[in-house]
Amino acid sequence: MRTALFLLVTSVFYAFAPHPALAKPFFSDGYLGLTQEELRAKLGPPNKIRTMTAALRIYIYYSFEEWENVLREQLPDAIGEDVYLYVRDKINVRYSFQYTAEEKPNSDTPTLVVKLVEVEFLSPDPLTGSIEGPVAVPLAVPLAKLPALVPEFKPSLADDAPTYRSNLFVILIQNDVSAEARRLIKDRRRDEYDWSLSYRLYTAEVLPSRLSLNDTMSRMEIAIDSVRLISDHLKLTHETMTNPYSAKAASLPPLPEPAKKKIPTPRYAP
Numbered sequence: 001m002r003t004a005l006f007l008l009v010t011s012v013f014y015a016f017a018p019h020p021a022l023a024k025p026f027f028s029d030g031y032l033g034l035t036q037e038e039l040r041a042k043l044g045p046p047n048k049i050r051t052m053t054a055a056l057r058i059y060i061y062y063s064f065e066e067w068e069n070v071l072r073e074q075l076p077d078a079i080g081e082d083v084y085l086y087v088r089d090k091i092n093v094r095y096s097f098q099y100t101a102e103e104k105p106n107s108d109t110p111t112l113v114v115k116l117v118e119v120e121f122l123s124p125d126p127l128t129g130s131i132e133g134p135v136a137v138p139l140a141v142p143l144a145k146l147p148a149l150v151p152e153f154k155p156s157l158a159d160d161a162p163t164y165r166s167n168l169f170v171i172l173i174q175n176d177v178s179a180e181a182r183r184l185i186k187d188r189r190r191d192e193y194d195w196s197l198s199y200r201l202y203t204a205e206v207l208p209s210r211l212s213l214n215d216t217m218s219r220m221e222i223a224i225d226s227v228r229l230i231s232d233h234l235k236l237t238h239e240t241m242t243n244p245y246s247a248k249a250a251s252l253p254p255l256p257e258p259a260k261k262k263i264p265t266p267r268y269a270p
Contacts, residue, residue, distance in 0.1 A: 026178040027197035029117070029152045029222050031097065033180060036112040039082065039097060046082035050096065051075070079112065085131075088149050091139065092122040092131050100184055115184045117222040119150050138204060138218035143211065143244055146201075152222060153199060159248040162227045164238040165207055172199040172243065173225055181224050189229065198225035210255060211244035 026033035034042070049067040050059040059081075062071055067080055084095040096118040101110035121139040122131040131137075146153050155161075155172050162173040176197040182190050200221040208215065230238050242249045 024180075026181045026184075026224075027174075027176045028154065029197060031114050031117050031152065031222060032184070032197070032224065033178075034114045036082070036099060036114075039114055043084055046097075047085045048083040049080040050083050051078050051080050089145070091141065091149060092124060093149055094120045094122055094131070096120070102183070113184065115224075117152075118219065119153075119222070120219040121149065121217075140203070140205075140216035140218055142214055142216050143201075144213040146217065146220065150220065153220065155199060155245045156243065157245050157247070159243065159246045161243040161246065162230075163241050163243045164230060165209070165241045166238050167207075168202065169221075170201045170207065170211065170241070170244075171225055171230075171238070172201070172245075173227055174198065184224060187229070193226040193229045195224050195226050198223050200225075208255060209239075210242055210249070210252065212249065212254070213244060215244070 024033060024038075025031060030042075031039065040046070045064050047064070048061045049064060049071075050061045052059055061083070062080070071078075072080070079099050079101060081099070082097045084097075086093045086095070097114050098116040098118070099112035100115040102113055103110050121141045123137040123139040124131050125137070141149065147155070154174075156174055158175075161175070162171075164171040164173075174197045177194045178197075179194075181195040185195060200223055201217045202219045202221075203215075203217045205216070242252070
């Protein structure tokens, strides 16, 4: 009962609270650059708050009430990620908003600004049907379904849209540049480059040299990248590829099946 009352009061507060004037979204995604107050006014209070443990991609999840009333004061150096859960087309979609802290003049409380949005597609536990837990069970989703599952994902359809394949993910850089986005960049060369909205697509499979809309991804990030920075400094790790959402990609023939290696036949002594 207390939890329900707390969430009701919080929802009313965020619904009628004035939007802070400090931050506005930097790109058409509508999230990057928002303050935490603006994000919660837009989406309501988060379903969960999570913090990362020492292990890579292992998280601890807390209820919103527990974080706001207790843990936020006990863990002053931890910046919790706001987590929102949705079910779209019968698929569990989890948004996690990562923040960077910006110092405010004459204040000991920094402003939290959205620097990255992670979107995961999750398989429920076959026994409990739950998606709760420190380790997510990813669900492979075809590229063709991503725009329906993530309305903020609006990839360019241009043949020449900058697209890169690294050993970890595919980067789709959009024609959406913002000078204000430099505030979120920690690279020492940030002032030398223009920064654009990008989508990073991750899969548990080996990335092929070319993607079709039938290929699958298990999570994505709404992020910020620079075409010039990649071309100047990351050529060895970021290979150019065809934009999978372009007409050019649709017209290309399918990739040949990889050659199957024969099992060697043992040779026996006569």
